[in-house]
Amino acid sequence: MARIHAAAFPNRRVWRMEDFQDFLNDPYVTLAATDHGFALGKTVAQEVEILTVAVDPAHQGQGHGRQVVQDLLKFTKTAANAAFLEVSAENGPAMALYLQLGFVEVGRRKGYYATTSGAREDALVLRLGVSQ
Ligand SMILES: CC(C)(COP(=O)(O)OP(=O)(O)OC[C@H]1O[C@@H](n2cnc3c(N)ncnc32)[C@H](O)[C@@H]1OP(=O)(O)O)[C@@H](O)C(=O)NCCC(=O)NCCS
Numbered sequence: 001m002a003r004i005h006a007a008a009f010p011n012r013r014v015w016r017m018e019d020f021q022d023f024l025n026d027p028y029v030t031l032a033a034t035d036h037g038f039a040l041g042k043t044v045a046q047e048v049e050i051l052t053v054a055v056d057p058a059h060q061g062q063g064h065g066r067q068v069v070q071d072l073l074k075f076t077k078t079a080a081n082a083a084f085l086e087v088s089a090e091n092g093p094a095m096a097l098y099l100q101l102g103f104v105e106v107g108r109r110k111g112y113y114a115t116t117s118g119a120r121e122d123a124l125v126l127r128l129g130v131s132q
Contacts, residue, residue: 001038001054008054011115015052023051032071037064039072041083048076048130050085053094065097073101077130088113089122103128 002017023029023040030048032039037055041048050072055064073083086109087094103126112123 004037004056005052005054007057011117012113013116030072030075032068032075034064034067036062037068039068041072041076043076043079046079046081048072048080048083050083060093065094066101069097069101073128073130080130082127082129084125084127086112086123086125089124095124098126101128
């Protein structure tokens with residue numbers, strides 16, 4: 001996961017293997033994965049926050065991203081009646097994926113993300129109601 005995440009987010013602070021170990025040891029965290037991508041979600045108070053979604057760049061555009069997000073929603077739907085996430089306003093592919101799955105924009109955090117080049121990007125907060 002650390003390798004795929006670093007490759008998928010080349011201009012962001014790297015998440016270390018220990019970070020992923022902590023996520024996997026957290027009983028509130030759910031993992032959905034294929035051979036080339038994964039999504040992590042944390043369920044609290046009937047809402048699943050999608051912590052990250054990453055697909056190996058060599059295998060993007062082959063359905064792995066949609067698969068892992070849909071699986072994560074399926075795995076958490078008995079415990080969560082809504083999903084939310086933050087995504088960079090500059091991230092066209094991810095925005096297209098989430099809008100296609102029915103997420104809607106509910107907020108914007110100005111300059112939320114720092115890139116390694118020092119630039120700031122707004123984060124959009126997206127939400128999806130999940131039927132039981
Ligand atoms: C965003 C990401 C997870 C999508 O995963 P993927 O496996 O490449 O996407 P999929 O093949 O499942 O495509 C699903 C949908 O996403 C959108 N999409 C994917 N790649 C796209 C691209 N290059 N341009 C525009 N839309 C794109 C499309 O809506 C696509 O549906 P379609 O095939 O019917 O047009 C992947 O590109 C990635 O890891 N990017 C870098 C990390 C990242 O941005 N993570 C999300 C942060 S919140």
